[in-house]
Amino acid sequence: xxxxxxxxxxxxxxxxxxxxxxxxxxxxxxxxxxxxxxxxxxxxxxxxxxxxxxxxxxxxxxxxxxxxxxxxxxxxxxxxxxxxxxxxxxxxxxxxxxxxxxxxxxxxxxxxxxxxxxxxxxxxxxxxxxxxxxxxxxxxxxxxxxxxxxxxxxxxxxxxxxxxxxxxxxxxxxxxxxxxxxxxxxxxxxxxxxxxxxxxxxxxxxxxxxxxxxxxxxxxxxxxxxxxxxxxxxxxxxx
Numbered sequence: 001x002x003x004x005x006x007x008x009x010x011x012x013x014x015x016x017x018x019x020x021x022x023x024x025x026x027x028x029x030x031x032x033x034x035x036x037x038x039x040x041x042x043x044x045x046x047x048x049x050x051x052x053x054x055x056x057x058x059x060x061x062x063x064x065x066x067x068x069x070x071x072x073x074x075x076x077x078x079x080x081x082x083x084x085x086x087x088x089x090x091x092x093x094x095x096x097x098x099x100x101x102x103x104x105x106x107x108x109x110x111x112x113x114x115x116x117x118x119x120x121x122x123x124x125x126x127x128x129x130x131x132x133x134x135x136x137x138x139x140x141x142x143x144x145x146x147x148x149x150x151x152x153x154x155x156x157x158x159x160x161x162x163x164x165x166x167x168x169x170x171x172x173x174x175x176x177x178x179x180x181x182x183x184x185x186x187x188x189x190x191x192x193x194x195x196x197x198x199x200x201x202x203x204x205x206x207x208x209x210x211x212x213x214x215x216x217x218x219x220x221x222x223x224x225x226x227x228x229x230x231x232x233x234x235x236x237x238x239x
Contacts, residue, residue, distance in 0.1 A: 015161025
């Protein structure tokens with residue numbers, strides 16, 4: 001059975017899909033990587049019995065970048081510490097105003113970072129639901145549930161464009177034509193986890209890449225198991 005293609009438009013005030021070479025000062029792609037597009041579809045309807053496969057993204061607005069400078073803490077939150085906090089245990093707080101004199105480390109406190117974010121991004125995604133083998137016989141049920149959720153505006157979590165503070169909204173697709181932009185995007189992250197098997201809370205990251213090209217405002221995502229996607233060997237992934 002051919003998969004049903006679901007088409008959804010997403011839009012918002014700001015967005016940032018950071019290029020990997022922009023490690024400190026973020027600079028956004030004009031279009032979302034596959035992992036970000038998949039996350040947008042997951043935000044409407046997520047279920048551990050299937051995965052979303054995004055086939056293409058259409059750029060519906062001419063990209064406009066805006067420079068945002070923000071104070072950000074240097075430390076990253078520790079997920080184990082979050083679990084201990086939920087269990088009622090004491091945790092060491094992140095000090096936003098700490099400096100080397102007070103904390104003894106250059107890795108604490110806050111610093112100013114600049115983000116070249118997108119302004120008024122709008123995309124049309126084409127995606128399909130791919131159930132894991134034991135659930136393929138009920139694929140029509142998943143498709144029907146998604147369409148009901150799309151029409152009623154329900155979501156599993158608030159969609160966002162790259163960073164959670166950049167809220168995204170969604171609606172039924174329009175007939176707006178893609179903005180005719182052509183650009184070689186180089187190696188782009190395809191996904192951050194192995195898409196060939198179901199994941200869990202213990203799944204380790206597995207970075208895959210592909211050579212992305214925006215043609216007439218359309219970015220086509222190759223299939224995960226195709227030769228166009230650069231994936232780690234299973235032996236490397238398990239080590």
